[in-house]
Amino acid sequence: MKRIRLLDLPALHAPIRDRLHQTLAEVIDSGQFILGPQVEQLEIEIARYCNARFAIGCGSGSDALYLTLRALGIGQGDRVITTPFTFFATAGAISRTGARPVFADVDPQTLNLDPASLLAAIRSSGRPSAVIVVHLYGGAADLDPIRDLCREAGCALIEDAAQAIGAEYKGTRVGSLGDAGCLSFFPSKNLGAMGEAGMVLTNDPQLADTVRLLRVHGSRDRYIHEMVGTNSRLDALQAAVLRIKLQYLDQWTRMRQRNASLYTESLARSGAPVKLPRPAPYQTRHVFHQYVIRCPERDSLREFLEARGIETAVYYPVPLHLQPCYRDLGYSEGDFPIAEQAARQVLALPVHPCLAPEDIEYVVAAIHEFYSAH
Ligand SMILES: Cc1ncc(COP(=O)(O)O)c(C=O)c1O
Incomplete structure (x- = not known):
């Protein structure tokens, strides 16, 4: 019987197998496995691809959301509005900071956050600290009205672009249209690593700096910790694989x-x-x-x-x-x-x-x- 898989990574990788082996061998020979030049180059290339000023590699898409929320100062006592029709990580990241997820319904056609339902949630929940919009299945949510609502409510807008690298809204790449965008490089994603990996995108230098700090336990100078962060560094083997795959x-x-x-x-x-x-x-x-x-x-x-x-x-x-x-x-x-x-x-x-x-x-x-x- 014919078998049609939902995903076929061996077939996807077959034509670029030699390039992948070569880059993995180079990283192994370099002895540099955590952050370092491969990660820095990938950050430059993804920032360019997504039209964002800054890109910060981290351990997963889930961590990208968590680090972004933390960098925006969100925690206990805060409310963050998002869609209930997404992968758990979107809301899980909110809860991990100590904030409370508040949901708003989705649009029946796009299945992305519905601006009218978002407005109702803003009105009923008191002042939210942020909204996380998800570009589900690779299709952009309606960012203009959502951005206007966030501006009026005085809250941050985060794009969960885990499923949507390269998607565009009115001619602009998603992930660069809010205060920050979050990418996942989970192996099944359109741009997938060979393990866990994620990235935060932003045009805000201060936010970029704080995310960079938080991913290394809040430390700029060795053993001096300005904030309580976490360990969420992107590794060089994943970055090297992603740099090759980005070209395709x-x-x-x-x-x-x-x-x-x-x-x-x-x-x-x-x-x-x-x-x-x-x-x-x-x-x-x-x-x-x-x-x-x-x-x-x-x-x-x-x-x-x-x-x-x-x-x-x-x-x-x-x-x-x-x-x-x-x-x-x-x-x-x-x-x-x-x-x-x-x-x-x-x-x-x-x-x-x-x-x-x-x-x-x-x-x-x-x-x-x-x-x-x-
Ligand atoms: C919409 C959405 N948000 C967040 C994530 C979390 O990404 P990761 O699996 O890299 O932690 C995913 C992917 O799994 C996702 O699909």
Whole structure:
């Protein structure tokens, strides 16, 4: 049986295997494993790629969010508004600082933070210290109204761009449009390391300096600690891998975009009654970290595809306001109906750059077959 994986890293790396081996060998021979020249170069290259003045490498995307919040002075007694329809790390970072996550619902079309719901959350929660907007699946959230609301509320705007490196909002790269942007280089991301890695982007020199301090236990001079930070340094092996892979990112993104277009054309033609990802009502460059359809019979469709060798995934089945660890925040089912419905209906299809048009056709034919039989 044909097998279509959600992700195929060995296939992605095969054409650049020699370059990866070479750069890993160079780092091993250099004996410099934590921070150092590879990390510094990567920071320059990613800052340039994302149109940001500063980029600070750190241990993971989760840490990038945590370090950013800490650098903004956020902690106990603060409230930070975000979406309940994201990976747990977005809210987890808020809680790790001692601040309280406050949720606002998402827009039904883009599944990103809805400005109207954000306004309601700002009004009802008292003055928030920050808003974290997430560019889910690689599509930009509607930053203009969100930025205006943050400005009026006098709070910081953080972009969680973990899934969206290279995505654009009205012609500008995401991650550089708020006070800070956070990237994840988890191996499955569009630009993935071979382990954990993340990065903070900002145009603010003071914020950049504080993030740099916090990632090394708040220490500028050895054994003198100005702040209580953490150990969240990017390592040179990961940076070296990322520097090679960055050179292919635009090419890989184009393949993802091509695959997404093939799905959209072919699924529309097949007449399958699934909701397709539609372009946002503002200008964006979507980088298709995920291609996500929606349908009420999601779980049986998923099983049907699995039986035909097609891997799919659900990002995310439980919205964050309904997570067991957030019971004490006082939310209940029905509070964020759009996020809750999305959690019941979303299904991510394989869209990675190594898929051939025949693979997409195979997936679409299987979806068509499912609906013909039901
Ligand atoms: C939206 C979002 N935020 C944050 C993270 C956390 O990144 P990491 O896994 O590198 O800690 C991820 C990725 O896993 C993510 O998808």
